[in-house]
Amino acid sequence: MHQSFISYKNFKSLKGSVVLCAAVLGLYVVAEPSATSAGGTWLGYVGGCLGGVLMVWLACLGIRKRKYKNTELLAVGWVSTHIYLGTALLLVVSLHSGFHLGLNIHSLAYAFTVMVILTGFYGLYAYSIYPDKITLNRDGMSRDSMFAEITEIDEKSLALSEKISPEMFAKISENVEETKIKTSLLTRLFSDRSLKEGAIYKAIDFVREQHSGSELIKELDSLLQEKESLVGKIERDIRYHFRLGWWLYLHVPLTVGALLSLLIHVYVVLFYW
Amino acid sequence: MKLTLRRIRYVKGAVSHKDEILSAETLSLGRGSDQNIFLQNTRVALEHAVLSHNGPTQISLKAIASNKFKHNGQTTNSANLNQDDLIELGGYELRVKSADSNDAMLEVSEKFSDQSLGLKQRLIDDSSGDIESLLPPKRLASLSLLLVVILAGFLAPRLNLDEKIFSSDNFHHELSSDTSFFGRECTGCHSRKIADSKLLPVSSFSDHPQFKVPIGIYADHRLEYVALDQYQGNSRFSQITFPHKTHLTKALASLDGSKIQLECSSCHSFDDAGLYNRVNFDDDCAGCHRPTIPNSNGVPLPHGNLESLVKNIRDYYEDAGATEALIEKSAFEPRALRRPGKEIKTRPQAALPEKTSAELSDAAIREIVYYTGCNTCHEIAAGSGGNSDLPMKIEPIDRIEWYGKAVFNHAKHSENCADCHEAAQSVSSLDVILPPVKNCQNCHSNHIFAVSEAPSDCTTCHQFQPDPIKTAKNEY
Known part of the structure; x- marks a missing residue:
């Protein structure tokens, strides 16, 4: 039976993402970092690790969707989780940055991530609208x-x-x-x-x-x-x-850019600072 | 005209041709079996066009009725043909190999042996493709962006090496453009408590610690500071006596007797760069406070050096001599006292002793130093000042350079000094009328909802300053 990636397993991914957002937001509000609300605090490191893991996992959708034999988690489940965790990532990386932005590699990583998420939002819109329109328009013909x-x-x-x-x-x-x-x-x-x-x-x-x-x-x-x-x-x-397809020409390259910027960001923070 | 018609065929990748010699005044093209050049495609009319010579070295093609063909990509119904011209007609391509009417040559080929397939492919070719046909592959775009990020990460910071943000002898403040690109900002270190340092943590201007003011010097010549909000007028620096309040809140009498109402700008001025010029006696105070030789009808005295002032007075009295004119008008005149109810008995007046010019000048010096001149602003101490034999000296003033390396342009801020400085309430020169940091934070904020666009970066106000405030004793 067809299941929408939006309501997959009774919005299981949405619920998980809401819990994640609430936890991160709660930590951000309740915790009082020693000096500042930036990435360099313990909260910043927690948020940074979480954001990094999320980014890598989200990018793995590109690999999963090409593995046709993998049936442990249906591709639709991956897409559903990809969408909701991707949305949660916007909050995670924003709070991780502490809204301290500038002309540097860290903000570049943030900008790439935000752009990836925004293009993803368009993709979500496109995939919820155009497949039906295509089917109706074609009327059974290729x-x-x-x-x-x-x-x-x-x-x-x-x-x-x-x-x-x-x-x-x-x-x-x-x-x-x-x-x-x-x-x-x-x-x-x-x-x-x-x-x-x-x-x-x-x-x-x-x-x-x-x-x-x-x-x-x-x-x-x-x-x-x-x-x-x-x-x-x-x-x-x-x-x-x-x-239905143009946004992927931004979403995919920007994802690669975001991952590389993330690598540089982590290296700079751990070894350069 | 004579025409060699070469029919090209493509069979399983192999190319073959068959030549046919045609000779006639005109040659007809069409799908009809009676046509000289037979083109068997349903997109071609039975009688589509006529080929004829147009002079000895040129041939031309004219469509019959309303038929059309493409000549070098352009749809038309007639064309003069030259060598290598291309005619597209139905699914056929006719290439002119020679346009000489006596020995013309035409190569005829069909793109698709299947006419329906050819027609369909023509339509597909002339239609918008999917996005994949328009843009480079996503992997190529990703790789390109990857290279851009790598180049930006490794090359961009090295493009503007001259742009040093800070420079100092302290190596860890040697921040260059690459460190800036990697986001190594001041708050990268200063947002935490730095070991073995009294520096307070600061992560943004919103939580900038209160300004500190110097109140004295330790034995090892380091300055002793106290936060502005904890300062209680307990500065140990020697300052002149100067109440701002007295000068600003009421009209004052000037030397010529007129009344003037002073404003901040009466004494404080700033240059084109917005930096304040230091207040100095000759420009800002002498108008009212210029010392003059007593009983001399206003002969002015120099300011800034006690020995010079004394010498001027002594020279004046020596030049004038012990004349009547120099006798002090304020010299002692015995007053006649009486008890109530008794008459005053007049006694013969004793003649006043005549004073020497040295005595007169010493009296004048004492008067101006202790009572009417120097003492107005300065502390007078006993003892000798410098190498002279003077029995008094002016206490030196500690000249403090307030935040000498701070970047601050008064011209860019409010024109109303009282917005920041409570000078009208200051009764002592030991008062510090620097506004608290909260005043600055009202406008300079990095809060995302801040109304003001005033910058709040560290470098808005700070240059790196290992020892921001210098002091120097000015001997008088």
Whole structure:
């Protein structure tokens, strides 16, 4: 049975993370460090160790998701814990820093970590919205089969148009050769505006101007409309996949950056200071 | 025109071709079986275009009816062809190998042997790909960021070695840009109690200890400090007598008899860098307190050196001689006393003895030192001052350089001195009217919700100062 990574095992990971946050926050509020609320106190070391372990464990999701035979903890369980512990990490590292930030390697590690978490939040949003949209949009078809169907429609349209007139064939041929399913990067990321493929609309307009009322024209018109619908579906499919995936291009490299910064941070604190 | 038509075929990676020589005034292209150049693809019209010569060294291609083709990537219905031009028509590629109308050559190839596959691939190629086709692999991006962090970690700190944050003879304060990059801040050490040190821990300006003020010097010449809030006017430093309150709260008579109301700026001024100029007698006090030779109609005397002052007085009296004019107006005049009810009996006046100029000058010196001049601000002690034979000396003043290495610009702070300094309540020069640290913390705060943007870094106020306050005895 499908289980959402958000509500996995009756929000077990959420509950654990809330307890963790409460414990860290309680320690921060109750404990009175000897001199300052920064990483250099016993509380800072506790928070630092906890944050470091969390960061390494969270990054291990990249390894776990490639181990298909591992069934001790389902991947969905890992993802669920990844999300809630990742959110808790924001509090842990912020309190660990004591809000003492500056232009140095320690703050760089903090900045990377925060950026990783923020991109993760977007990922959480994207994964809770777009898979359903993709499924609805595709209506049981794959993108490749949609392309194949458009090809079939193009071939049928060319054959039909040849029976009508050379001019009609030329117009449909132009539509076949010029159809492009392309939108700008910004549209793919932010806009919900539908793609208006010019070549198809020109062809539809031309067909409807014929006023012949013949069955061939009607059939051609119907094929072009079907093509227009499929082109829209493919464009939305590309758009949804784009939104589902782009954040990983920040999340993953920033994770690597955060881990390296963490290493330098630990080395500097233990050996350089 | 004469045309060699070379049909290229790709079979399992191998390339083969078949040549066909065509010769006619014009050559037709299309899917129709009657066409000279037969292109068997459903995307090609039965009669699609016509190839003809356009002069002896050029051939041209014209589409029939509304048909179109692509010439070097541009959709058109006619084109003059040159060598190496590319025509795309349906799923075919026609490459012009020679445009000479007498010996033209055209290479014809089909990208896909499967027409449907070719059409589908054309559509896929002309569509937006997924993000993977747009961006480099995530691993490459990760590796790039990894390199950036490594470079930043190891190279960036070495790029600005000249930028020393602090410098001193004390090695552990020799902080350079790399230590700054690694976040080695003052509070890295000073947030804890430092062994064998009286320094109090400080982690931010919000918990900065109270300012300390020097109150004396130990036998080993170290300064003795006490926190400002524990100071009770018990400084052992010798200071002039100076009540700020007297000078600020009422109008004062100047030497010419007029009344003036003093303000802080009447005596305290600062330079362009915001550093206060030290108050000095000639510029700031002499207007009212300039000593003059008694009974001389205001002949001024120098300030700062008792021997010089004495010499001026003696020279003056020697030059003037023992004239009537120099006889002290305030000389003793016997007063006639009587009991109630009895008459005063007048007695013959004895002639006043004439005084020498030395006697007169000594009297003037005593008057100005003990009663009307120096004593206003200075302690007068018995004994000889310096190498002179004077029977008195001016007690030396301990000149304290308050926080000589502190960074503070008065010009950037409030124009109303009373906001920080309670000078109007000060009745003694032993009062320290430095404001407590809380005054500064009102604006200089590192709290995340602080309203003021005033900085609160250590270096906002501190240079490294092994011995921040220097003293020097000024002998008078």
